[in-house]
Amino acid sequence: MIITIDTSNTPAHELRRIGNMLIFFVSDEPQRAQPQAQVQVQDEPQVQDEPQVQPVDLPMVRALLAELSRTGKKEAVQQLLTSFGYDKLTSVPSNKLAEIYEKGKQL
Numbered sequence: 001m002i003i004t005i006d007t008s009n010t011p012a013h014e015l016r017r018i019g020n021m022l023i024f025f026v027s028d029e030p031q032r033a034q035p036q037a038q039v040q041v042q043d044e045p046q047v048q049d050e051p052q053v054q055p056v057d058l059p060m061v062r063a064l065l066a067e068l069s070r071t072g073k074k075e076a077v078q079q080l081l082t083s084f085g086y087d088k089l090t091s092v093p094s095n096k097l098a099e100i101y102e103k104g105k106q107l
Contacts, residue, residue: 056098062089064104076107 054060065077080103086092092100 056101058089058094058097061092061097061101061104064101065089068104068107073107077104080104080107 065080068074068077080100081087081089081092083103084092084096084100
């Protein structure tokens with residue numbers, strides 16, 4: 001006998017269904033030799049949680065660029081800003097912050 005568990009159903013529904021199958025199997029032919037039961041579990045495809053992306057804001061970019069400057073990459077930080085056409089971080093529009101942040105992480 002093969003019992004298949006469908007995890008897409010509710011646990012109560014599956015337990016009831018399996019219990020009914022077992023009752024039927026046991027009461028069907030009591031004289032016959034009882035074969036070993038095999039249980040197969042069919043998992044529903046698990047949806048992986050998307051990692052939550054934290055929106056990049058000015059303090060995040062400022063902290064990253066300040067850390068880079070402290071570690072001797074001040075010139076690279078300045079070149080990064082000028083490559084986007086800005087001379088100061090405060091003049092960068094918010095829609096460009098994420099892009100500058102990603103480039104800064106690569107320095």
